Amino acid sequence: MAVPAIDTTLAPHTEVPAKPRKTYLNADYSVSSWLLTVDHKRIAVLYLISIIIFFALGGMFAAGVRLELLTPKGDLLQADTYNKFFTMHGIIMVFFFLVPSIPATLGNFLVPMMIGARDLAFPRVNLLSWYIYILGGAFTLAAVIGGGVDTGWTFYTPYSSTYSTSNVMPAAIGIFITGFSSILTGLNFIVTIHRMRAPGLTWFRLPLFIWAHYATSLIFVLGTPVIAITIFLVGLERALHIGIFDPALGGDPVLFQHLFWFYSHPAVYIMILPGMGVVSEIITCFARKPIFGYSFIALSSVAIAVLGFIVWGHHLFTSSESVYAALIFSVLSFVVAIPSAVKVFNWVATLYRGAISFEAPMLYALGFIGLFTIGGLTGLFLAAVGFDLHVHDTYFVVAHFHYIMVGGAVLAFLGGLHFWWPKMFGRMYPEAAAKAAAVIVFIGFNLTFFPQFILGYLGMPRRYHAYPDEFQVLNVLSTAGASILAVGYLMPFCYLLWSLKYGAVASSNPWQASGLEWLTPSPPPTENFAETPIVTQDPYHYGTDDDAEAVHVA
C-alpha cells in the first residue's frame, strides 16, 4: 500500500497506521447510532457541528451590524432590525457558542481520555445535555425566525419585561432551557474528575486542561441556575404583567441587573478558563518543556472561578449601586485579575529555554497570550470606577470583551481544534493553510477591535445604529478588519472539512505530546483504552531523555 503523507517534523519514527480498524467514528454508520449515542466522543462531535452552525449564524448577525456601521446614518437596516441584529449576535454567541464551545466539544472528547476513563460518569446525561442544548437552540431560532429579539443579550428590565414588543419569550425560554445543558455538562465533569481518574492519577498529576474544566464546571453548576431563575422571573413578568422588575408595578429594575450579572460575570470565566487550559497544553507541547509553575496555574483556575463570583457589581457602577458597594466590587475586580496575570507570566516563562516550533496550534496559543493580555489589561481600566463612568456602555467595553472572547476564547478554540484534530478525526490538517489562517485571524481581529478602544474613549456608545460623522473613519477600519477576520474564519472551516477526506492520515501521536489521550490510536476506539492506564509521573514529560529521542531529527 502507498505510504500516506505524514507530517514528520516532530515525529519521524511514529508508526504507519494500518488499514481501517474499528474507531468510534466507523463503529456504526447509522443515523440512530449517532442520535442515540452515549459515547462521549460522538457527543462531542454532535456538539461541534451544532456550535459551528450557531457560530456562523452569530457571525452573520455581526456582519450585518458591521456593514450598517460603515456609514454614520442608519441607512442599511431599520433601527428595529439593527437592534435585533446586535441582540441576536450577542445571545447566539454567548449562550450557544462561547459557553459550550470548548467544554462541550474538546472537553467532552478529552476529559475522559485525559484521565484514563472509558467515558464520562453519566453518559446518558451527556446525551441529554446535547438534546437540551438543541431544544434551547430551537426555541431561540424560533425567536429569530419569528421576528427577532431586540432587548440586547443583557435583557435589562423594564425594557425586556414590559416595553419590548419583540420575541422575548421564546428567546428567554430558549436560554432557560439551554442553561440546563451547561449544568448537566458541569455536573458530569465534576463527578468524572473526582471519581474516575486512572490509578496513580492524583490531583496534581492532572493535565491543566482538566483543572481548567474542573474550575469551569464549578461555575456551570453554581452560576447557571441563577440566570435560569432570573430569566424565568422576566418571563413570568412578561406573561402575567406582575411587577418583579418593573418599577411601575412595584419592582426594582436594578435587582434584575444584580441577579443577571451574578451569573453573567462568572459566565465570562466559563468562556475563558477552558481556553486557558487549552493554551497550557499547547504551549508546553510545542516548547518541549514542562509547563512553568504547574501548581500555580492549576490553582489559579480555581481561584478565578471562586473570585469570579464576587465581582458582578462592576457591571453596575453607573446603575446607582451605593458608593461603598462600587468600591468593594472594584477592589475585588482587581484581585481577580491577578490569577490571570500569573497564568500569562507562567506561559511566557515556559518558553524560556524551550525548543519552540510554530505549528498552527502554537500560533493560536501565542496569539492568545498577546490578545488576552491586552483584553485583560483593559479590564483593569474598567475596574477603576472613576474611569469606568466615562467608558461604561461605550465601544471601549465592546473592544475589551471581544479581545478576551475572540482574541482569547475563539483563538484558543481554534488552536485546540487544530491540536486535537488528528486525534479526533485521524487526519492532519494542511499546515501551510492553517498557519496562514492563524495569521489572517490575528491581523483581522486586531484591525476590527483595536479602533474600538479609541472609539469608546471618544464617547461612541454601544448599540448605536447611527452615530456622529466624526466616528466614521474608525468604524470603517473596524468593518474592514471584520471582513479580513471573516476570511480567517472561513479558511479553517474549509480546510478542516477537506482534511476529513484528503488530509494526511495521522498517527496516534503526531505531536509527540504528553497526555493519556495520545496513547490511543487516532481516531480512538469507542472504549478509549484497551486497558486502563496507570499513571506514575507528572503530566508533562517534555524535556526528558525519552522526549529527546522521540523528537531527534534523524
Add this chain to the structure above:
Amino acid sequence: MRAYDFPLFPEQASTMAPQVDYLYFFLIAISVVFSIAIAGALIGFAVKFRRTPENQVGHRIHGSTVLEVAWSIIPFGITMVIFGWGAWLFVAQSRPPDNAHEVFVVGKQWMWKLQHMEGRREINELHVPVGQAVKLTMTSEDVIHAFYVPAFRTKFDVLPGRYTTAWFNATKPGEYHLFCAEYCGTQHSGMIGKIVVMEPAAFQAWLSETPPILPMSGPVASAAAGDAGSLSPVAAGEALFAQKACITCHQPQGGALGPSLVGVYGSTVKLADGSTVTADDAYVRDSILNPTGKIVAGFQPVMPTFQGQLTEEQLMQLIQYIKSLKATPPAGAGVAQNPPAAADSAS
C-alpha cells in the same frame, strides 16, 4: 487632538475630564510597559529558543516560587494603586459640590427633557454656564436610560421609579455631544442632543429670556412636554399642591388628616412601625405615589395614591415646592407635626 479629519481623543471640557484623562494615561502607560514586556519576552524567547537541529528539547524547569510570589505581589500592588486612584475619582464624581446650579432631567423614549430650576425648560439641549457646577437630578418615565456627555467624562444611569444624580463643572464654552448610553429601544441612537456651555453673563441672559417655541434638536419621537411658560418649578409646584387638593390634608399649621409638610424636607421622619427615614426626594416621591408604604407615626393610612396622575415633571415640581416650605423660625431637627403658628408656606 485631531488627526486628518477625525478625532482620536475627546475634548476636555469639564473639571473632571483632565482628571479622568490622567488616570487613562497612567493606565495606558502601565499597559504599554506590560504589553511590551510580555510581547517582548514572548517574541524574544520564541526567536531565541526556537527549535533547531541543535536545540531539540526544552530544559526541565518546573517553576520558581520566588518568581510566582514576585509576579503576584507586584501586579497586585500596581492594581491597588489603580484602584485607589479610580476610587478617589469616583468619590469626587459622586459628590456634587454645594451651590450647584440644579437641573431636573427626565429621560423618556426617545428624548431628554430638562428643567432649570429658574424656570426654563429644554428638549435634548442643555444650556449651562461655564465655571459653575451643575447638578442633574434625573429620572426616567419608562425604561432605563443613561445621561452621557463624553467631553465632560460624565455618565450616570437614568432609572424609572427613582432619582439618580450626576454633576459636572464645564470649563470651556462650546457645544458638546449628549448621548443616551443605556440601550432603550428603537431610537436609542437617536436619543442624543447637545450641551451648550455659555459664558456666565450670556447664560444669565438666556435664563431670563422668554423662551421661543421650543427648538427641537435631534429626532423627536413624540410631542414635547405640554404646558409652556417659564414658571419656576417651585411656583408650579405650589399651584399643583392646591390644584390636586394636597392642601386639604397637609395644612401648614397641622391638625388635619395628614402631617404638615413645613420643614419636613431633609428632616428625619418617624414612621408608624417605629423606624425612621430621611425625607429626601425619593421619600417625598414615594409618599405621593405609594402613600401607604410608609405611614408617619400618629397618622392613619388614608392618603390616596397619585400613581398615574402625575408626570415626572409634576412630581419634581411638587418636591421642589415641599422643599421650599420652611417654618419660621427655621425648624430644628425632627418634624413639627403641629408647628405652632407656622408662618408663610409660599416660596
Add this chain to the structure above:
Amino acid sequence: MSLEQTTPYVAHHFDDADQQHDASSLGMWVFLVNEVMFFGGLFTAYVVYRTAYPEAFHAGSHELNITLGFFNTIVLLTSSLTMALSVHAAQVSRRAMLVINLILTMFLGAVFLGVKAYEYTHKWHEHLIPGPNFVFDGPDPVHAQLFFSLYFAMTGLHALHMIVGEVLLGILVLRSLQGMFNKYYYTPVEMSGLYWHFVDLVWIFLFPLLYLLGRH
C-alpha cells in the same frame, strides 16, 4: 419471587460497583447544590424586597393560612421519615417495607400538593393571584402584589419539584415490585431519598419566610 441479584449491574464505563455508587452519590449532591442556587435566586429577591417593603410583606404574609402551612410542614417532615425508612428497607432487603414506605411517601406528598392546591384556589377566590385581577385591601397593595408574586413563584417551583419527586417515587415503586432493589443495590432509592429530603428542606425554609414572618 424473583431471584435476588447479588451482584448489581455495573455500567461499562465504571470499574466496579463501588465506583458507580460513589459517582451517583457525588452526582446527586452536586445536583442538589445546583438546586440550592436555583432557589437561591428567588430567596434573594424575596429578602431584598422584604427588607425594602416590610409592611407590605407583613400584610401579605398575614393572608396566608398558617394552620395549613404548619400542617403541610408536618406532612412533609413525616414523608421524609417514610422516605428514610424506605431507604433503610432497601438496605436490609425488606421489599414489602420498602414498597409500603415508598407508597406512604407518595401519599404524603400528594396530601401536601392537595393542600397547596386548596390554598391556591382559595387565593384565586380572594383575588390574590398577581396579575390583572389582583385586589388587595391592606397597606401598600403595589408591593403586596410583589409578595404574592414571590409566594407563588417560590411555592410553585417547590410544588413542581414535588411533582417530579412523585414521579420518581412512582418509578421506584414499580421497580421495587420487580425486585430490583436489595442490600447489594439500592442506589436509586438512596439518591431519590436525597432529592426528597432536599425538597423537604426547601419547604422548611419557605414556611417560616412566607407564613411566619407576618406574625408578631
